[in-house]
Amino acid sequence: MEREMALADPETHGFDARRLARIDTLLNERYIAPGLLPNAQLLIARGGEIVHFSHQGTAREGGAAIDETSLFRIASMTKPITSIAFMMLVEEGKVAVDTPVHHVLPEFKGLGAYNGGGGGVPFMTKPTSEPMRMLDLLRHTSGLTYSFQNRSNVDAAYREGKLENWHGNYDLDEFVAALGRLPLEFSPGDAWNYSVATDVLGAVIQRVSGMTLDAFFRTRIFEPLGMHDTFFAVPEDKVHRLTDCYDWVPGGKKLFDRGEQSAWSRTPRLLSGGGGLVSTALDYHRFCTMCLNGGTLDGVRLVSRKTLDLMTLNHLPGGKDLASLSRSLFSETQNAGTGFGLGFAVTMDVAKTMMPGSVGEYYWGGMFSTAFFIDPLEQISMVFMTQLRPSSTYPIRRELKTLIYSALNR
Known part of the structure; x- marks a missing residue:
């Protein structure tokens, strides 16, 4: 329009x-x-x-210039929009910033922090010092990661599982289930790491609202x-x-x-x-x-x-x-x-x-x-x-x- x-x-x-x-x-x-x-x-x-409001360059190879459309x-x-959506549900009293994530996503119950293994060796985990809360998803202190970080055995497991492939095998519920089978990189709140946390927040929005995220x-x-x-x-x-x-x-x-x-x-x-x-x-x-x-x-x-x-x-x-x-x-x-x-x-x-x-x-x-x-x-x-x-x-x-x-x- x-x-x-x-x-x-x-x-x-x-x-x-x-x-x-x-x-x-x-x-x-x-x-x-x-x-x-x-x-x-x-x-x-x-x-x-x-x-x-200025526009420079072309929209497509050999095509017309970009414009306001x-x-x-x-x-x-997308992340700030998802975060606003979550806070709309907070204002309705349906969830809170300090709600443990596993209260809405039981797939995350009992998630442990990385303590060795990976690369063909079974992961070892240790209990987290604090449960992951919605706050941790919003501020990226959840212990989750991105596959492109290329820093740990945990993000290597994300790459192996192709967890972030939008046109792959997972819908949001299946994505959450797959994450629930892998360890966190650290206990929630211990560090900051840019991650799939806001994708998980999207799953929370779906569960709490009863609507698909796009709807x-x-x-x-x-x-x-x-x-x-x-x-x-x-x-x-x-x-x-x-x-x-x-x-x-x-x-x-x-x-x-x-x-x-x-x-x-x-x-x-x-x-x-x-x-x-x-x-x-x-x-x-x-x-x-x-x-x-x-x-x-x-x-x-x-x-x-x-x-x-x-x-x-x-x-x-x-x-x-x-x-x-x-x-x-x-x-x-x-x-x-x-x-x-x-x-x-x-x-x-x-x-x-x-x-x-x-x-x-x-x-x-x-x-x-x-x-x-x-x-x-x-x-x-x-x-x-x-x-x-x-x-x-x-x-x-x-x-x-x-x-x-x-x-x-x-």
């Missing part, structure tokens, strides 16, 4: 228009013209009003917010808008998923609350604006202001940052000065991040280099779309954030 859109005057919203324009120059000269990125779409808003695979930018998202979040271009599977009449997606390879990029024949045009067997959605910049802007407004947009309230306040506090044990607690070889953030809330990374110490920003801003990104941030103090939000994996290939997020804040007049 196309919606009418008018850009607000950046100058009256506290931005220097000439400084905003140089962001597009950087994107073109550094990334688009040399062929490092296939495209780049940048949306900047203040107080929910869009002050800058272009669809992008947002990968882990819950559609009826409880996307339709109420007017996010008509966000889904797990792109409808047939919108596939022509889905962009090509690429992998970085030495010396350039290689086509990973062709838009016109995309895997994202088929309903996945595993509905991934951790990374399965496709969306547009305008749709995700509506989600960001709802968050910036304290849980409401255009008369629709998803969660309360106090729930958003809770979600965007640092919940890491001992008030520590990721530099102190992270065991991840990869995540969608740098660690210094960064805490983690209930579904978002949260800036705790601006000086330690070594780039401009505000205490309390929250954000995340996806493996195809998409990103967003929300700064409640300055009332700024950003959505950035492109399609190149992995997201660590270029320091573009740092560059964008620096240039956006450098354009502020007041």
Whole structure:
């Protein structure tokens, strides 16, 4: 669904228009013209009003330029949406942040922490010091992992079992059962590790709500917010808008998923609350604006202001940052000065991040280099779309954030 859109005057919203324009120059000269990125779409808003919305590059190989209707695979930018969905159920009294996970997912009862074995040798486990709670799923302290971490025998078992294959043999219930047969990497709460925790949270949402995850998202979040271009599977009449997606390879990029024949045009067997959605910049802007407004947009309230306040506090044990607690070889953030809330990374110490920003801003990104941030103090939000994996290939997020804040007049 196309919606009418008018850009607000950046100058009256506290931005220097000439400084905003140089962001597009950087994107073109550094990334688009040399062929490092296939495209780049940048949306900047203040107080929910869009002050800058630019499009560069092509949607498909040899095809037309991207525009406001272009669809992008947002990968882990799905996670904040899943976290909001869970907190909606918390507000209804159906589950709590401190509920032990096995109370809803009995497959996780008795899960132990890794204590040796693997690689053809039976796993040995030890009892965990604390049960895994919903809090641990939300803040990635669950002891779960991702197969791509390539760090332990546990993530090797994930790879061997192809647990994260969205079009594989597992649905969400079967995925949870498979995880329940493997040890945790550590006792919940002992460390931070980027993981399939938000996919497990999706299974919790299904069990608690009695709805499939895609149905819950559609009826409880996307339709109420007017996010008509966000889904797990792109409808047939919108596939022509889905962009090509690429992998970085030495010396350039290689086509990973062709838009016109995309895997994202088929309903996945595993509905991934951790990374399965496709969306547009305008749709995700509506989600960001709802968050910036304290849980409401255009008369629709998803969660309360106090729930958003809770979600965007640092919940890491001992008030520590990721530099102190992270065991991840990869995540969608740098660690210094960064805490983690209930579904978002949260800036705790601006000086330690070594780039401009505000205490309390929250954000995340996806493996195809998409990103967003929300700064409640300055009332700024950003959505950035492109399609190149992995997201660590270029320091573009740092560059964008620096240039956006450098354009502020007041």
